[in-house]
Amino acid sequence: MLGEFEYLLITATASPGDEAYGAAIREEIQKNTRRSCSIGALYTTIDRLEQKGLLRTWMGAATPERGGRSKRMVRVTSKGVAAAKDFYQAVTRISQGASWVTGRAGEVS
Amino acid sequence: MSEHTWALVEMAAGMLAPEEREAVLGDLREANENVFRALVDVFGLYLRRFGVLWSDWRPWLAGFGVALPSCYLLMGVSGSVTCTFLRLMDPSVGHWYWPTGHERVSLLLCHILLLLAWSWTAGFAVGSMSRRTVWVSVGLCLLPLSRACFPIEPLPRLCTFLFLFPAAVGILHGLQGIRLERVMWGALAVVATVLMYVAWSNQALWIYNWALIWPAWYMVASARRNAPVVQSA
Structure with missing residues (x-):
């Protein structure tokens, strides 16, 4: 089972398609979670997911807006897609009765 | 970020592996981070990497x-x-x-x-x-x-x-x-x-x-x- 940040990273990677790389994934996560995402957390998680076979990375081309530096391109593997789907379905299933999903008033003390 | 402060970040990034340095410096340049945040990011990544090494x-x-x-x-x-x-x-x-x-x-x-x-x-x-x-x-x-x-x-x-x-x-x-x-x-x-x-x-x-x-x-x-x-x- 994926962790929360691992799921966010895989989903953010899958969104831009073939153009996913470090800075774009980081921006996507920060924009959608409204939380800061450190480069350390990003790259160590990418490495961990790559070791598990859920992601594949390679060095891409250098661009002028990056000061001539290369991108580390990231792509989700089929195993990664399956793991993210499992996580999403588990979250969806477990959330079905929750008050913030059903719209029932109620507070858990 | 000025070229002087950028040189400081590049120096700090020297601790990282060559390919990772390339990707991280490019990301920081693209995101136009301020020097403090960039240094925290670089040192943070280095410490995480170092910590992983010592988990073995x-x-x-x-x-x-x-x-x-x-x-x-x-x-x-x-x-x-x-x-x-x-x-x-x-x-x-x-x-x-x-x-x-x-x-x-x-x-x-x-x-x-x-x-x-x-x-x-x-x-x-x-x-x-x-x-x-x-x-x-x-x-x-x-x-x-x-x-x-x-x-x-x-x-x-x-x-x-x-x-x-x-x-x-x-x-x-x-x-x-x-x-x-x-x-x-x-x-x-x-x-x-x-x-x-x-x-x-x-x-x-x-x-x-x-x-x-x-x-x-x-x-x-x-x-x-x-x-x-x-x-x-």
Whole structure:
């Protein structure tokens, strides 16, 4: 089972398609979670997911807006897609009765 | 970010592996981070990477199981070999507290061979077990080296550092990923053990020096059976 940040990273990677790389994934996560995402957390998680076979990375081309530096391109593997789907379905299933999903008033003390 | 502050970030990123440095600096440039945030990101990544390295048992074993104890023991062996050599050259030289005195030329030769074998294998084990943390292992060696642990008056203090050269060569070979077949490691370990037994039988081996053989046997156990004779990483 994926962790929360691992799921966010895989989903953010899958969104831009073939153009996913470090800075774009980081921006996507920060924009959608409204939380800061450190480069350390990003790259160590990418490495961990790559070791598990859920992601594949390679060095891409250098661009002028990056000061001539290369991108580390990231792509989700089929195993990664399956793991993210499992996580999403588990979250969806477990959330079905929750008050913030059903719209029932109620507070858990 | 100005070019001056950017140079600071680039300098800090020098701690990272080349490809990672390239990607991280590009990301920071693209995101137009301020210098403080960029430095926090770079140091944060480095610390995480460093932490991951130390979550493995090998750097601990290399530093505290091989480098530190071997350095202490090999300083003693280096001093002992020097004393024996000087006494064989001139029997009138020496003091009662010198660690040796009854050895013959054959035992001196045995000690020199052991010093070379122990130093090289310890260095090799450190280099191969902890490539990216080798500087920590080397730093641990500075603890005994920085103090006069074995002051054998009136010998020059440098005589206790005879092991440094073969140990440094061993570290270099370990870092280069040079591989020996298991049978070669086995031959080296057996020969060194036999030499130690000979020295022990002649009361010319300190009991704690038996600990110096374990890196050789560790390399026997960890060597791949059909490893290429020499291969640079």
